[in-house]
Amino acid sequence: MAKVELKQPIVAEISETVRDAQSVVLVDYKGLTVEQDTQLRRKLREENISYKVYKNTLMNFAFKGTDFEQLAPYLNGPSAIAVSSTDATAPARVITDFVKANKLTMLEIKAGVVEGQVYDAAGMQAIASIPSREVLLSRLLGSMQSPIANFARVVKQIAEKNGEPEPAVASAEQDVRIFIVSY
Numbered sequence: 001m002a003k004v005e006l007k008q009p010i011v012a013e014i015s016e017t018v019r020d021a022q023s024v025v026l027v028d029y030k031g032l033t034v035e036q037d038t039q040l041r042r043k044l045r046e047e048n049i050s051y052k053v054y055k056n057t058l059m060n061f062a063f064k065g066t067d068f069e070q071l072a073p074y075l076n077g078p079s080a081i082a083v084s085s086t087d088a089t090a091p092a093r094v095i096t097d098f099v100k101a102n103k104l105t106m107l108e109i110k111a112g113v114v115e116g117q118v119y120d121a122a123g124m125q126a127i128a129s130i131p132s133r134e135v136l137l138s139r140l141l142g143s144m145q146s147p148i149a150n151f152a153r154v155v156k157q158i159a160e161k162n163g164e165p166e167p168a169v170a171s172a173e174q175d176v177r178i179f180i181v182s183y
Contacts, residue, residue: 007058014062017050018081022088023114024068025124027080027095029053031106040098040107044082047090053080070118074111088114089130096128 018024029037044051056075063069082091092112099107109124119127131139 010054010058011062014054014059014081015066017052017083018062018066018068020085021068021083022086023084023091023112024071025082025091025095025112026071026074026110027051027082028077028106028108028110029080030078032104036102036104036107039102040095043094043098044091047094048084048086049091049094050083051080051091053078067116068113071111071113079110087133089127090132092124092128093130093132096125 032040041051056079059079059081060072060075063071082095084090092109092114095107095109098104109121109128111118111120112124112127113119114127
């Protein structure tokens with residue numbers, strides 16, 4: 001069997017992995033111990049991120065004709081790819097957090113493509129600082145709930161001052177909280 005025929009399934013596998021990806025991050029993984037690599041892979045797997053080491057030439061062939069073709073200049077030295085199809089910032093964030101937590105200097109993000117836009121290492125560091133979608137949504141809901149809860153407390157205090165029964169106001173405050181949480 002020719003070498004090209006052996007490599008075609010690997011190129012197809014890479015193409016399949018990146019086809020629906022929101023982000024692809026190229027990582028220089030040299031210098032990692034087996035234990036560190038295992039920990040990194042576990043953290044990435046918890047976030048539904050695919051992480052695999054491929055030959056640069058095979059990645060280059062797989063990236064041809066896609067948004068990820070712009071990563072070709074960064075395909076030198078040992079390279080691994082982290083791919084996420086659900087959260088565009090997750091690969092950069094998880095890798096950066098892992099590097100900081102373990103005080104690693106040898107694990108580096110080379111570049112990445114996030115939603116069709118290519119970023120160098122510095123750009124990927126900026127993207128890594130963006131919180132996850134769930135965190136952003138909880139912050140939004142918290143900022144929406146705060147004024148409503150404050151209003152309900154003021155109405156309750158006014159009702160108490162005027163001698164009105166408390167349960168109706170407390171019930172209204174609870175209804176507002178239930179509405180916000182269910183939203």
